[in-house]
Amino acid sequence: MFSGIIEEAAPVVRLVKEKENLHITMKCSFTGELKIDQSISHNGVCLTVVEKEGDNYTVTAIKETLDKSNLGLLKLGDKVNLERSVRLDDRLDGHMVQGHVDQTAVCTEVMEAEGSWYYTFEYEPAQEDYITVEKGSVSVNGVSLTVVNSKPKSFQVAIIPFTYEVTNFHQIKEGTVVNIEFDILGKYIARILKQQLGK
Secondary structure (H helix, E strand, O other): OEOOOOOEEEEEEEEEEEOOEEEEEEEOOOHHHOOOOOEEEEOOEEEEEEEEEOOEEEEEEOHHHHHHOOHHHOOOOOEEEEEEOOOOOOOOOOOOEOOOOOEEEEEEEEEEOOOOEEEEEEOOOOOOOOOOOOOOEEEEOOEEEEEEEEEOOEEEEEEOHHHHHHOHHHHOOOOOEEEEEEOHHHHHHHHHHHHHHHO
């Protein structure tokens, strides 16, 4: 379980394709604190540490993950949003993020607003319960954000300067593919309502 509060946007230093898997190596300031088999969120995708060497660590993404996320689009030098799993004795500053990306979306507009930025994302819902609600929560590349201007197939988020610099939002432009995890509570409510109405 994660909170959507990014610890670091770290660069990709090696990409190795092996059959349908992709081994991704990151250079990260807290690699020394990691353990093999530890779960880390990468652009919102929960992956397991399989190797460590110096400041670098490696995770493996399988075909299912590559099909549903933007990890297969990574290039050397790209920055990836990282977050270690939530500690039970910590405050939950963001919202409940599972690290199970639902689908991707495409950035269609970046608008500067006197010190902050509004990003618009469009998506074709993979399931009926993949929706956003005004002022609800959504995870974009693993970042916990508040939805504004919610529409059936698009939404906006407002990004403050701190988030812009600390995460990989400064790399996102029109046409960039991002990972989306819809609010888990919203998905459960939508599914329950669908089942009740179906009866």
